[in-house]
Amino acid sequence: MNPLLAVVIFVLVTITNSQAAPSLLSLCHPQTNCRAVERLWSGQDTIVTGWLEKTFADDCKCADKLLASDKAKVVRIHLMNGPCMRNRRCGRYEPLWGYSKRSANRAVRNPNSRLMRRFTAVLDTTVKRLSGVKNLTCYVSPCLECDLNASARRILLNRVSAALPYCSVVDNPHGQSCQKRYVCERHGQNPKLSAPCIVDLDGRDGRELDVKKWVDRYKHCDLAYYWEPWMNCIRGSFVDPRKRDCKYPLYFYQRTKRILCRYFSHLSFGTC
Numbered sequence: 001m002n003p004l005l006a007v008v009i010f011v012l013v014t015i016t017n018s019q020a021a022p023s024l025l026s027l028c029h030p031q032t033n034c035r036a037v038e039r040l041w042s043g044q045d046t047i048v049t050g051w052l053e054k055t056f057a058d059d060c061k062c063a064d065k066l067l068a069s070d071k072a073k074v075v076r077i078h079l080m081n082g083p084c085m086r087n088r089r090c091g092r093y094e095p096l097w098g099y100s101k102r103s104a105n106r107a108v109r110n111p112n113s114r115l116m117r118r119f120t121a122v123l124d125t126t127v128k129r130l131s132g133v134k135n136l137t138c139y140v141s142p143c144l145e146c147d148l149n150a151s152a153r154r155i156l157l158n159r160v161s162a163a164l165p166y167c168s169v170v171d172n173p174h175g176q177s178c179q180k181r182y183v184c185e186r187h188g189q190n191p192k193l194s195a196p197c198i199v200d201l202d203g204r205d206g207r208e209l210d211v212k213k214w215v216d217r218y219k220h221c222d223l224a225y226y227w228e229p230w231m232n233c234i235r236g237s238f239v240d241p242r243k244r245d246c247k248y249p250l251y252f253y254q255r256t257k258r259i260l261c262r263y264f265s266h267l268s269f270g271t272c
Contacts, residue, residue: 018218018219018220018221018222018223018224019048019074019222019223019224020048020215020223020224020225020226020260021048021049021050021074021223021225021226022040022049022225022226022227022231022256022260023050023200023201023202023225023226023227023231024037024049024050024051024231025050025051025052025055025056025078025144025202025231025232026051026052026056026231026232026233026241026244026246027049027050027051027052027056027060027062027063028051028052028053028054028055028056028057028059028060028061028062028063029056029057029233029241029242029244029246030057030061030246031245031246031247032062032246033247033248033249033250033253034061034062034065034066036248036249036250036252036253037049037062037066037253038065038066039250039253040253040256040257041071044071045071045072046071046072046073046074047066047069047071047072047073047074047075048073048074048075048223049063049066049073049074049075049076050075050076050077050078050139050223050225051063051075051077051078052077052078052081052144053077053078053079053080053122053125053126054079054080054081054093054094054095054122055081055084055091055094055241055242056233056241056242056244056246057242058093060129063075063129064129067129067130067133067136068133070134070135071135072135072136072137073133073135073136073137074136074137074138074139074223075136075137075138075139076138076139076140076141076170076185076198076223076225077126077138077139077140077141078141078142078143078144078172079095079119079122079123079126079140079141079142079143079160080094080095080096080119080122080142080143080144080146081094081096081143081144082096082143082144082145082146082147082148082172082174083144083145083174084096084097085099085100085101085104085147086101086145086147086174089238089240091240091241091242093242094118095115095118095119095122096115098114099115101147101148101149104147104148104152105148105149105151105152108148108152108155108156109152109155119142119156119159120159123159123160123163124163126140126164127163127164130164130167136166137168138164138166138167138168139167139168139169139170139183139198139222139223140160140164140167140168140169140170141160141169141170141171141172141185142156142157142159142160142169143156143172144172145172145173145174145187145202146171146172146173146174147173147174147175148173149176150173150176150177150179153171153173153179154179157169157171157179157182168182168183168196168222169182169183170182170183170184170185170198171183171184171185172184172185172186172187172198183196183197183198183222184196184197184198185197185198185199185200186198186199186200187199187200187201187202187203187204188201188202188203188204189201189204189209189214190217193218193220193221194220195220195221195222196221196222197218197220197221197222198221198222198223198224198225199218199221199223199224199225200224200225200227201214201225201226201227202225202227202232203227204227205227205228205229206226206227206228206259207228207259211226211259211263212263215263226256226259226260228256230248230252233245233246233248
């Protein structure tokens, strides 16, 4: 973590310089109110954000806009959607579409498999997206909540490390131990984490828990992401991510900012 990064409203000021932001995994959806997203960091020196590549759109115009800012940027990026394979809900556009855990583990070992060709394409897009971005601190995860086994994940982690040597590489397994040498990411209310780590409430509505206690529990992590269902454009029963209604008014962003200001204020620096 760059010690010269300015600390913003969504950044936890601790000895370890922990930082926090809303977990806007659907940032790439074309209906995202990017102007409202930008306002989250109005008057601040640093943008702290993240997104899931490919799932909500082929491109990510809002991410590109944020990366073009002159401000310092801290981003966490997931390249593949693990839960869609586990839940058998991957769209045809997803790298893991059509794979089971067993077949995906085999496919990762074959550089010519459809999975690896698609993964490589997403990785290349991310490399291009981040290339030349100034004042950037980046964390890149090959697979969100990943069901692949340790050896398959290690292949993907090594690929990301080689392609993005200036980023911290993140292992985000589902129900398995994290790989050593990499930043460990866990999701939910009470995951066990040791530094270096990233924690994300993804899947656990932040309005239903004591956010202050959660923030204090994970102040040793590099990044802490606050989540509510609307941040994945969830409005009830499952809908393909690209067909979801992601039109949320400014109020949702303002309310999230107030929540973070309230519970993070004893650790954060900036104006609320």
